[in-house]
Amino acid sequence: MLANRHSSFDRNPPVIIGGFPLSNDVLVVHGGTPLKGEIRVRGAKNLVSKAMVAAVLGDTPSTLHDVPAISDVDIVRGLLELHGVRTTMSGDQTLRMDPTNVVIAGVDEINVHAGSSRIPILLCGPLLHRLGRAYIPNLGGCNIGGRPIDFHLNALREFGAVIDKQPDGMHLSAPQRLQGIKYTLEYPSVGSTEQILLTAVLAEGVTELRNAAVEPEIIDLICVLQKMGAIIKVHTDRVIEIEGVDRLHGYRHRPVPDRIETGSWAAAALATHGEVFVRGAQQADMMTFLNVYRSIGGAFDIDDGPDGGIRFWHPGGELSPVALETDVHPGLMTDWQQPLVVALTQAHGLSIVHETVYERRFGYTAELRQMGANIQLYRECLGGTPCRWGRRNFLHSAVIAGPSQLHAADLQIPDLRAGFSHLIAALSAEGTSRVFGVDRYITRGYEDFDAKLAALGASVERP
Numbered sequence: 001m002l003a004n005r006h007s008s009f010d011r012n013p014p015v016i017i018g019g020f021p022l023s024n025d026v027l028v029v030h031g032g033t034p035l036k037g038e039i040r041v042r043g044a045k046n047l048v049s050k051a052m053v054a055a056v057l058g059d060t061p062s063t064l065h066d067v068p069a070i071s072d073v074d075i076v077r078g079l080l081e082l083h084g085v086r087t088t089m090s091g092d093q094t095l096r097m098d099p100t101n102v103v104i105a106g107v108d109e110i111n112v113h114a115g116s117s118r119i120p121i122l123l124c125g126p127l128l129h130r131l132g133r134a135y136i137p138n139l140g141g142c143n144i145g146g147r148p149i150d151f152h153l154n155a156l157r158e159f160g161a162v163i164d165k166q167p168d169g170m171h172l173s174a175p176q177r178l179q180g181i182k183y184t185l186e187y188p189s190v191g192s193t194e195q196i197l198l199t200a201v202l203a204e205g206v207t208e209l210r211n212a213a214v215e216p217e218i219i220d221l222i223c224v225l226q227k228m229g230a231i232i233k234v235h236t237d238r239v240i241e242i243e244g245v246d247r248l249h250g251y252r253h254r255p256v257p258d259r260i261e262t263g264s265w266a267a268a269a270l271a272t273h274g275e276v277f278v279r280g281a282q283q284a285d286m287m288t289f290l291n292v293y294r295s296i297g298g299a300f301d302i303d304d305g306p307d308g309g310i311r312f313w314h315p316g317g318e319l320s321p322v323a324l325e326t327d328v329h330p331g332l333m334t335d336w337q338q339p340l341v342v343a344l345t346q347a348h349g350l351s352i353v354h355e356t357v358y359e360r361r362f363g364y365t366a367e368l369r370q371m372g373a374n375i376q377l378y379r380e381c382l383g384g385t386p387c388r389w390g391r392r393n394f395l396h397s398a399v400i401a402g403p404s405q406l407h408a409a410d411l412q413i414p415d416l417r418a419g420f421s422h423l424i425a426a427l428s429a430e431g432t433s434r435v436f437g438v439d440r441y442i443t444r445g446y447e448d449f450d451a452k453l454a455a456l457g458a459s460v461e462r463p
């Protein structure tokens, strides 16, 4: 039985007294110690889970190396198993997936995964191709905005899928082989681009996708699909062309490293005046982050030899304020925003952060304010570019006045990256904080973070 902390939590919510769950899902953090040492990042959460879904498209087994031990991987593994894909994980975190006998899973079994992650919707195309029908439970993922799935559903309908939306999930069928489409995304959504890729590769004819997302994890998914036998051309200006083929086989793949985890530890090094070597991190996909890091006053050094990585540190002196906008790739990734904001509470002056990808990704700043940070939220687009959330009553711009001496607090984590940013804040604050919800949220995307914190000399304990 695979671990699924989310669904078991959802079915058996802990007793809550005084606003905090009474469980051992808490990390006690004695702040004030600079993080110093080395940790390793594995394959990116946002590629590994999609590559696992891609394995369903093949008619022979696939092997994925360097899979992180995170709960999102457990969830997708559980979903694949329910669909008859046999999975085995070896000691070095290599995952083998055998999709020879894909079956339709029971609705009740699948609903155990309702609300657990965003990944189930990506199974639509692969299951429709393999079985002619699919059942997709309601999605989960971080609560950072409305996160509609209209682009996914519109595209699937154009491919020829019939969709029956029910309160507890979606039943889909493909009365005949899905057909290639010409589709323009309203916004370069990562998930919708992956949906279209995973559906188009086995559809009949050519699919032309315009305004596609081109995040490094998407390019890596295209590499996976190409290894499986797909024909995919990435043109300039966000145009992707997919020539449908009749069959795909298994793949063997080593994923791109997790650039979000890398950025998170980098921000932690800066906020705690520390020095962290992130083994496995690669420069190319971190370029935008590295520019921002340097502008703030952080230092880094790149070792691009075999088994190299990136060393991040606070070089001493004052950190500088910056004006940032999150954006689709190659812009500054939204998932870096939350850890970076904690580092910006230590910069001297006013920083501006305009979140243009999600409309509600600043909720976590309430706890930072409680710790002494000076952060004001605004409905206006404070960056250079008006975004989709301007004039629509969303607090999606932040002004951070620093530096602030953070002090300890009890913190309730609201989502994955916010959780890591709360952890960074607690590590850099004076005194002892309790961070609640670490197992529920942080394990979604950070492998073995207790051990990594210990390796970096953090003073943390489990009560």
Ligand SMILES: CC(=O)N[C@H]1[C@@H](OP(=O)(O)OP(=O)(O)OC[C@H]2O[C@@H](n3ccc(=O)[nH]c3=O)[C@H](O)[C@@H]2O)O[C@H](CO)[C@@H](O)[C@@H]1O
Residues within 6 Å of the ligand: 046, 118, 145, 146, 147, 148, 149, 150, 151, 152, 153, 187, 188, 189, 190, 191, 192, 213, 215, 333, 334, 335, 357, 358, 359
């Ligand atoms: C598992 C995974 O890979 N998650 C990542 C993925 O999320 P995810 O794939 O869910 O994010 P999207 O890129 O799809 O979402 C971006 C924006 O598009 C909107 N949208 C999306 C789909 C749709 O049908 N309609 C619509 O309006 C969303 O509400 C959001 O405002 O990309 C995000 C943007 O890089 C990252 O923050 C997430 O970490």
Ligand SMILES: C=C(OP(=O)(O)O)C(=O)O
Residues within 6 Å of the ligand: 117, 118, 140, 141, 142, 143, 260, 335, 416, 417, 445
């Ligand atoms: C938003 C994130 O993930 P998800 O899309 O899985 O909720 C994230 O990884 O920060």
